[in-house]
Amino acid sequence: MSASDGVAARAVDVWKEYGSGDAAVTALAGVSVELERSRFTAIMGPSGSGKSTLMHCLAGLDDVTRGEVWVGDTKVTGLRDKGLTELRRDKVGFIFQQFNLLPTLTAEENITLPLAIGGKKVDQAWFDVVVDTVGLRDRLSHRPTQLSGGQQQRVACARALVSRPDVVFADEPTGNLDSQSGAEVLGFLQRSAREFGQTIVMVTHDPNAASYADRVIFLKDGHIVRELLSPSADEVLETMKHLDSVQVAGSQVVQHSGSSRV
Numbered sequence: 727m728s729a730s731d732g733v734a735a736r737a738v739d740v741w742k743e744y745g746s747g748d749a750a751v752t753a754l755a756g757v758s759v760e761l762e763r764s765r766f767t768a769i770m771g772p773s774g775s776g777k778s779t780l781m782h783c784l785a786g787l788d789d790v791t792r793g794e795v796w797v798g799d800t801k802v803t804g805l806r807d808k809g810l811t812e813l814r815r816d817k818v819g820f821i822f823q824q825f826n827l828l829p830t831l832t833a834e835e836n837i838t839l840p841l842a843i844g845g846k847k848v849d850q851a852w853f854d855v856v857v858d859t860v861g862l863r864d865r866l867s868h869r870p871t872q873l874s875g876g877q878q879q880r881v882a883c884a885r886a887l888v889s890r891p892d893v894v895f896a897d898e899p900t901g902n903l904d905s906q907s908g909a910e911v912l913g914f915l916q917r918s919a920r921e922f923g924q925t926i927v928m929v930t931h932d933p934n935a936a937s938y939a940d941r942v943i944f945l946k947d948g949h950i951v952r953e954l955l956s957p958s959a960d961e962v963l964e965t966m967k968h969l970d971s972v973q974v975a976g977s978q979v980v981q982h983s984g985s986s987r988v
């Protein structure tokens with residue numbers, strides 16, 4: 727089995743358990759999802775519902791207890807260290823809440839670092855498109871400390887996109903930004919999916935941030951329980967409220983998963 731052309735990443739009945747015995751936690755309880763190419767997908771859900779775990783498993787940053795993960799045509803589950811290193815370097819891009827730029831490098835050097843590490847040439851035309859789209863042309867020789875938080879995150883966005891990965895994973899990318907800078911970063915992520923065909927997967931707590939996505943997946947207790955297409959922020963908020971209030975339905979799902987592992 728491999729990912730089909732239209733699917734950038736896929737989880738197939740993924741289970742993730744942390745710890746063992748009485749301390750065991752089921753973070754993901756049989757999650758199956760296909761992330762279509764060129765789409766911007768947001769993952770939402772209450773605290774502890776498994777959002778980060780799902781993203782980390784999809785990105786090959788964490789192993790799964792059971793099930794399969796694919797990125798493009800690469801089966802991530804079962805890869806050894808060398809394969810995982812290549813996957814993270816060549817097939818996926820990351821945007822973190824804390825930017826994670828190297829302080830001694832300029833913006834330009836930070837953006838091209840993944841290519842340099844992989845021994846790859848910079849595609850100058852694509853580099854120019856990315857840099858102009860994020861509006862960093864006149865900041866390329868600046869170091870991170872000389873940039874605002876919003877500018878630093880835009881450098882991180884450009885770094886994630888410059889190698890044209892199969893998927894860009896963004897973990898609360900606007901969590902440290904003011905609303906104006908956050909809107910710029912979200913607008914950029916949206917355009918990179920629509921105009922450049924980049925697949926984006928973003929974990930967020932913020933209904934407004936999720937409303938920039940083409941698709942919002944809602945997790946609860948390690949299950950995907952709802953999904954919305956191109957929702958408004960209000961619709962996302964309403965759905966989140968509903969998730970809180972449907973404890974009975976939620977516990978039924980949890981009971982089902984619990985019975986197979988506890």
Ligand SMILES: Nc1ncnc2c1ncn2[C@@H]1O[C@H](COP(=O)(O)OP(=O)(O)OP(=O)(O)O)[C@@H](O)[C@H]1O
Nearest residue numbers: 744745751753771772773774775776777778779780
């Ligand atoms: N390394 C770990 N060891 C043990 N339990 C863990 C570990 N990482 C996550 N968990 C547990 O797995 C469950 C899902 O955690 P996860 O971080 O994926 O949730 P989340 O939805 O991203 O939460 P948040 O919104 O608070 O970041 C939680 O119960 C959490 O306590």
